[in-house]
Amino acid sequence: MLKIAILQGDDIGLEVVPEAVKVMKAAAAKTGLEIEWIPLPLGKNAHESHGHTMPQVTVDTLKNVDGWLQGPIGHNAYPRDDPTWINPPLRKRFELFASVKPVRSYPNLPSVHKDVDIVFLREVTEGMQSSSVVFAGTGEFRPNDDISIGMRVVTRRGANRVAREAFEIARTRKRKKVTAVHKEPVFRLVCGMFAEECRKVALDFPDCTLEEVLVDGFAMKLVMKPQQYDVVVTTNQFGDILTDEGAGIVGGLGLAPGLCVGETQAMAQATHGSAPDIAGQGIANPYAMIMSGQMLFEWLGRKRSDAKATDAAQRIARSMDRVIAEGKVLTGDLGGKASTSQMGDAVAAGV
Numbered sequence: 001m002l003k004i005a006i007l008q009g010d011d012i013g014l015e016v017v018p019e020a021v022k023v024m025k026a027a028a029a030k031t032g033l034e035i036e037w038i039p040l041p042l043g044k045n046a047h048e049s050h051g052h053t054m055p056q057v058t059v060d061t062l063k064n065v066d067g068w069l070q071g072p073i074g075h076n077a078y079p080r081d082d083p084t085w086i087n088p089p090l091r092k093r094f095e096l097f098a099s100v101k102p103v104r105s106y107p108n109l110p111s112v113h114k115d116v117d118i119v120f121l122r123e124v125t126e127g128m129q130s131s132s133v134v135f136a137g138t139g140e141f142r143p144n145d146d147i148s149i150g151m152r153v154v155t156r157r158g159a160n161r162v163a164r165e166a167f168e169i170a171r172t173r174k175r176k177k178v179t180a181v182h183k184e185p186v187f188r189l190v191c192g193m194f195a196e197e198c199r200k201v202a203l204d205f206p207d208c209t210l211e212e213v214l215v216d217g218f219a220m221k222l223v224m225k226p227q228q229y230d231v232v233v234t235t236n237q238f239g240d241i242l243t244d245e246g247a248g249i250v251g252g253l254g255l256a257p258g259l260c261v262g263e264t265q266a267m268a269q270a271t272h273g274s275a276p277d278i279a280g281q282g283i284a285n286p287y288a289m290i291m292s293g294q295m296l297f298e299w300l301g302r303k304r305s306d307a308k309a310t311d312a313a314q315r316i317a318r319s320m321d322r323v324i325a326e327g328k329v330l331t332g333d334l335g336g337k338a339s340t341s342q343m344g345d346a347v348a349a350g351v
């Protein structure tokens with residue numbers, strides 16, 4: 001039996017996470033996949049009920065689950081300098097080392113490009129993010145008022161495990177191609193180490209190909225001809241920018257799911273924020289959260305060789321494809337008139 005926790009987060013998280021759970025439950029029932037669902041407090045509501053945005057009971061319980069769904073956090077509305085932020089400490093604590101973000105266009109939805117099908121992997125425990133690279137303190141400092149210094153960290157272990165995950169995903173896809181994005185000719189040591197590990201891992205995947213593209217050229221090619229890419233792996237800060245660029249070329253935030261993966265656990269989390277401007281109106285697009293849950297099933301299926309989880313993931317993907325292609329039950333941002341729960345119902349009914 002799988003254990004999956006449910007953390008709704010803030011604002012539209014309270015609307016889209018239940019839709020993802022609804023769809024996942026429907027798919028699990030079809031395949032006989034047994035799941036213990038564990039709701040846990042997180043965010044503003046948790047602060048009210050437990051006195052902290054990330055209560056100890058949540059952290060303790062997460063240690064023993066296979067994965068979890070996490071809604072967006074309205075960090076911006078939290079008090080400054082209060083230790084209430086959630087996402088970076090959570091990724092670090094549970095060593096969720098890669099953020100996996102598919103970028104996919106649909107023929108009948110507006111997008112800058114068509115026929116795009118890319119999976120991005122962004123390393124998220126090291127690199128240039130000051131919150132990720134140090135055990136205590138921060139990776140940035142200002143020795144005097146004229147100089148600011150930031151660090152960038154790449155480790156062999158960090159680069160190797162994100163590259164390995166990229167090749168494992170590539171192996172499940174038709175084109176089986178991994179593009180490593182770096183700038184090794186300039187950042188000889190940090191990007192150099194990242195590139196070396198990608199090349200090393202590639203040797204274990206003779207059925208896949210590795211190409212290397214420098215980050216500035218990649219940013220341009222992604223805008224001009226994104227169809228040439230299959231699986232793209234890169235370091236933290238480059239990935240932070242390129243995954244948003246990727247979401248932009250296929251239609252924006254509502255269509256951007258994500259999965260943060262570790263060695264043994266994964267967290268389904270959409271790219272979008274908590275959208276306080278539309279919260280409580282029942283109009284948020286549940287696509288990204290539902291497909292993040294779908295990715296969690298797919299990952300569990302692959303990592304645990306669990307055919308039922310893989311089947312459940314495929315059912316959700318096919319049902320979502322149908323709902324989008326029919327175009328009858330879509331939320332307003334996709335050009336339809338359906339509510340959040342009507343779109344969730346339609347996907348759940350088709351699994």
Ligand code: NAD
Pocket residue numbers: 012016071072073074075076077087253254269270271272273274275276277278283284285286288333
């Ligand atoms: P946002 O993603 O919440 O919203 C940007 C715009 O996109 C808004 O107009 C919003 O209505 C729209 N939008 C977002 N998701 C949508 C959906 N599913 N359906 C339809 N429309 C959608 O970004 P923001 O406004 O910059 O941030 C709001 C809050 O979210 C802030 O507190 C920010 O810190 C937080 N945030 C959290 C995460 C996270 O937890 N993963 C990520 C980004 C931002």
